[in-house]
Amino acid sequence: MATQGQVITCKAAVAWEPNKPLVIEDVQVAPPQAGEVRIKILFTALCHTDAYTWGGKDPEGLFPCILGHEAAGIVESVGEGVTEVQAGDHVIPCYQAECRECKFCKSGKTNLCGKVRVATGAGVMMNDRQSRFSINGKPIFHFMGTSTFSQYTVVHDVSVAKINPQAPLDKVCLLGCGVPTGLGAVWNTAKVEPGSIVAIFGLGTVGLAVAEGAKSAGASRVIGIDIDSKKYDTAKHFGVTEFVNPKDHDKPIQQGWGTSVIVGVAASGQEISTRPFQLVTGRVWKGTAFGGFKSRTQVPWLVEKYLKKEIKVDEYITHNMKLGEINEAFHLMHEGGCLRRVVAILGGWVSLDTIQRSLLWCAMTRNELSEFYRCRRGLKFILVPSLSPFRTIIGGRAWMFLVERWKCSVPVVRQSQAHILPHLISKLPDDILVLVLNFLSLRDSARTSLLSRRWKNLWTLISGTLEFDASKTMEDMRWLRKERSFERPRYANWVNRVMGKHRSLKLEELKICFDLDNSYCLDINKWVEFAAVKEVKKLDLGFPGRWGGMLRNPYCLHISVLCNKIWGKLRSDAFCSLTDLNLSFVDVNDDVVEYFLDKCHNLVNLCIKGSNSLIKVEVSECEGFNLKSLKILECPLIKVVKISTPNLVSFGYDGPLIDMPFNKVPNLSEVYFGGNNTISLANRSKELFGYFSMLKILKLDMSSSVYNFNHVARAFDTQVPELSNLEQLELSIMAYCDQCIIWPCLMIKAAPLLHRFSMKMMFKCTDQDLYDRDDQLLLNEDQIRKLREAVLFTHQSVKEVELYGFSDHRNIHMAELWLRLVDIAVSLEKVTIDVRHPCLKESPWLNVKTQELDKARERVRLFVQKHSKPIDILVL
Ligand SMILES: NC(=O)C1=CN([C@@H]2O[C@H](COP(=O)(O)OP(=O)(O)OC[C@H]3O[C@@H](n4cnc5c(N)ncnc54)[C@H](OP(=O)(O)O)[C@@H]3O)[C@@H](O)[C@H]2O)C=CC1
Numbered sequence: 001m002a003t004q005g006q007v008i009t010c011k012a013a014v015a016w017e018p019n020k021p022l023v024i025e026d027v028q029v030a031p032p033q034a035g036e037v038r039i040k041i042l043f044t045a046l047c048h049t050d051a052y053t054w055g056g057k058d059p060e061g062l063f064p065c066i067l068g069h070e071a072a073g074i075v076e077s078v079g080e081g082v083t084e085v086q087a088g089d090h091v092i093p094c095y096q097a098e099c100r101e102c103k104f105c106k107s108g109k110t111n112l113c114g115k116v117r118v119a120t121g122a123g124v125m126m127n128d129r130q131s132r133f134s135i136n137g138k139p140i141f142h143f144m145g146t147s148t149f150s151q152y153t154v155v156h157d158v159s160v161a162k163i164n165p166q167a168p169l170d171k172v173c174l175l176g177c178g179v180p181t182g183l184g185a186v187w188n189t190a191k192v193e194p195g196s197i198v199a200i201f202g203l204g205t206v207g208l209a210v211a212e213g214a215k216s217a218g219a220s221r222v223i224g225i226d227i228d229s230k231k232y233d234t235a236k237h238f239g240v241t242e243f244v245n246p247k248d249h250d251k252p253i254q255q256g257w258g259t260s261v262i263v264g265v266a267a268s269g270q271e272i273s274t275r276p277f278q279l280v281t282g283r284v285w286k287g288t289a290f291g292g293f294k295s296r297t298q299v300p301w302l303v304e305k306y307l308k309k310e311i312k313v314d315e316y317i318t319h320n321m322k323l324g325e326i327n328e329a330f331h332l333m334h335e336g337g338c339l340r341r342v343v344a345i346l347g348g349w350v351s352l353d354t355i356q357r358s359l360l361w362c363a364m365t366r367n368e369l370s371e372f373y374r375c376r377r378g379l380k381f382i383l384v385p386s387l388s389p390f391r392t393i394i395g396g397r398a399w400m401f402l403v404e405r406w407k408c409s410v411p412v413v414r415q416s417q418a419h420i421l422p423h424l425i426s427k428l429p430d431d432i433l434v435l436v437l438n439f440l441s442l443r444d445s446a447r448t449s450l451l452s453r454r455w456k457n458l459w460t461l462i463s464g465t466l467e468f469d470a471s472k473t474m475e476d477m478r479w480l481r482k483e484r485s486f487e488r489p490r491y492a493n494w495v496n497r498v499m500g501k502h503r504s505l506k507l508e509e510l511k512i513c514f515d516l517d518n519s520y521c522l523d524i525n526k527w528v529e530f531a532a533v534k535e536v537k538k539l540d541l542g543f544p545g546r547w548g549g550m551l552r553n554p555y556c557l558h559i560s561v562l563c564n565k566i567w568g569k570l571r572s573d574a575f576c577s578l579t580d581l582n583l584s585f586v587d588v589n590d591d592v593v594e595y596f597l598d599k600c601h602n603l604v605n606l607c608i609k610g611s612n613s614l615i616k617v618e619v620s621e622c623e624g625f626n627l628k629s630l631k632i633l634e635c636p637l638i639k640v641v642k643i644s645t646p647n648l649v650s651f652g653y654d655g656p657l658i659d660m661p662f663n664k665v666p667n668l669s670e671v672y673f674g675g676n677n678t679i680s681l682a683n684r685s686k687e688l689f690g691y692f693s694m695l696k697i698l699k700l701d702m703s704s705s706v707y708n709f710n711h712v713a714r715a716f717d718t719q720v721p722e723l724s725n726l727e728q729l730e731l732s733i734m735a736y737c738d739q740c741i742i743w744p745c746l747m748i749k750a751a752p753l754l755h756r757f758s759m760k761m762m763f764k765c766t767d768q769d770l771y772d773r774d775d776q777l778l779l780n781e782d783q784i785r786k787l788r789e790a791v792l793f794t795h796q797s798v799k800e801v802e803l804y805g806f807s808d809h810r811n812i813h814m815a816e817l818w819l820r821l822v823d824i825a826v827s828l829e830k831v832t833i834d835v836r837h838p839c840l841k842e843s844p845w846l847n848v849k850t851q852e853l854d855k856a857r858e859r860v861r862l863f864v865q866k867h868s869k870p871i872d873i874l875v876l
């Protein structure tokens, strides 16, 4: 284990003070000492006792601490002298230890163990009476010897129950406390006999487990007592036969004798009392801790009972949540319909439902799976998840489709039989399951390893896409200023770990994108080698800085990495399968690009972005050369782009104004220009290419010329390129003054066959300087007249208009002018108007106020109401 003997920094929910929300912190977890075990916690449930201590009622409660005691996980490492468990074992941490040596354990009369209780009650470990948890040196107390609200925890070896690795950890975590307590209260403590009458006060998880235990013990009547009558319905499924709500009665309704078992934990100072006469006349008072079960011995036995379906567990789980939602999970505790909330401590959830959904999806969209099914005569069913989200998407047609596709050989499993789905899935052969895993994200497919031993390594056989997607972390690094020094090695380790485990010989697609600079060149070189060895078809490497631009010390892909000089392992035909190559903020020189163009005869799409060393790109005609799309973007020192290849369909460029000799590109029909020189490039396109008039699609991004006011000033005099065949025009502009509209309008005018027009408007919302400059750019009378003239025309073929970032809060003329497009286009059928900023609309950091957006939407709607044409209008 790479982490063995090391301090692990991980996430944990820390209770800093009683009753204050738990805070997700980066916590240091020290390695286990002698007789200790460090466990990677995967799932934890919440028990009322956690809430009791968090609420400050526990006399043993110490703060700050990490709560949690009903969980399951995998042993990460063990301390000296630990023999009964080892790294990789699936375990349930037990708040009630079992040393099998102390006076109590040997007595045979109690399940309470004396070996470590003094330390667990004091929030420390027995060895040195210190905590293994700390935050920047400040110790954080343990809780109940378990502290499972942490991705890693350290427990005494006498508190670890090793369980069957086939058991789903997201379910059997409940066997760490609530369910055994209820069952054991009946079986071990009260020792209910057949025919007995059992009354249960409180129908939460423990109470329902009591009902289940009572039913299985043969009780003749099981009376549930709760202040919420709605619970009776659920309770019936667990064995409750009658129900009493104390609120419906003003005096006792039952007298008699028998055995009372106290389970509930009460705050310090709270007492129960009775007249001795009550006991004298045959009533018995007992209590139970963990249902009297011997933890290390009997928890594995309970797990087996669950696997054999002899006891319920799944039925107690009402919510699946994530670590970040732990405070919400506490609040839910007080909701009537809530039993156990299981929190995924590491990452999110992947359940069999996800797999079922994925299975159906790929069955419906991929022929290969249906062929696969056809070939396998033995396999005679298809699983149909009739889960509501799916139903909303595909409705009843999915059923028809499946029945049609697989005729009668496909019995469909309906929702009412959903409980047998896991069983059916487990019958699917591995190759089908792997095929299905290809449709999950890398994280989700890796998470299936937790489902059971069978699933453990299946994900390592996926041959579709390995996408190391860390966009969320990148976003946090950007806005929350999350530390790069911490996140970079974590990302690199993740990629290395996954690649180390990956066993499929081939891989369709590899995508790696993170803020990594050249100090990670050894790792990245290995990833490039991995791509070559796995014969990837699509390789996407991106190493942008925090703000999406170049790093000061960018990763440099050296030609020697590709030519066997460093690793010596690559075959001479390395990358011969490559069809798509996207190198973004990877420093490559001319030799590297030439290598890919020369060696990769299957290359169809090539994009080089943000390389400081690229000077010249030459694509020449040669037999069997298939390149269809080429993009050279943000390479500041580029001097020559020389192209002569008949297959080229699409070309994109963003960089200095250079000569681009294009020859023999008869199929070129799509061009993109971006960056500071967009307008100049477009205007000079005829002399640069000579091919401009044959373009069908033109995309111009003029948004980065924000400070280049000369363009705006010259807007009235600008020439537009010849666009006689253009069908689709996409523009991005920095919309800071009315003149911005002129050039696009002239382009629309110059494109008589234009079908679809799309415009993204960027606004610089917070830059006061820009507001000030706006004043300087206010139009004079003459300019306003020219502006109106510029939009005074009609266009016959435009059918579809999309306006993104349409916000009128900055500029009154612009809104009106853009809406005029709807009038200009006489054949218009569809308009989409999105008032949000095109780049920020998905971001929580949107700095345009909601009222402003609402105002803009309202304005659009008013306009639409005035408009009489029968067009389809979507306002976002
Ligand atoms: N001895 C041991 O080994 C263990 C003890 N415990 C203790 O057992 C108790 C139950 O735990 P758990 O099942 O997790 O908790 P739950 O919250 O799931 O269940 C408690 C149930 O009792 C109901 N209730 C509350 N007040 C009353 C009342 N006055 N009369 C009747 N019913 C009432 C609650 O209703 P509502 O939801 O409406 O509030 C809830 O349904 C807790 O005190 C917990 O600390 C737990 C595990 C082990």
Ligand SMILES: N[C@@H](CCC(=O)N[C@@H](CSC=O)C(=O)NCC(=O)O)C(=O)O
Binding pocket: 047, 049, 050, 058, 059, 060, 061, 096, 112, 117, 177, 265, 266, 268, 288, 289, 290
């Ligand atoms: N620390 C509290 C008592 C808490 C308590 O009673 N705990 C139960 C388990 S509750 C589980 O959810 C228990 O079994 N205690 C036995 C033990 O050894 O801790 C207090 O001081 O009142």
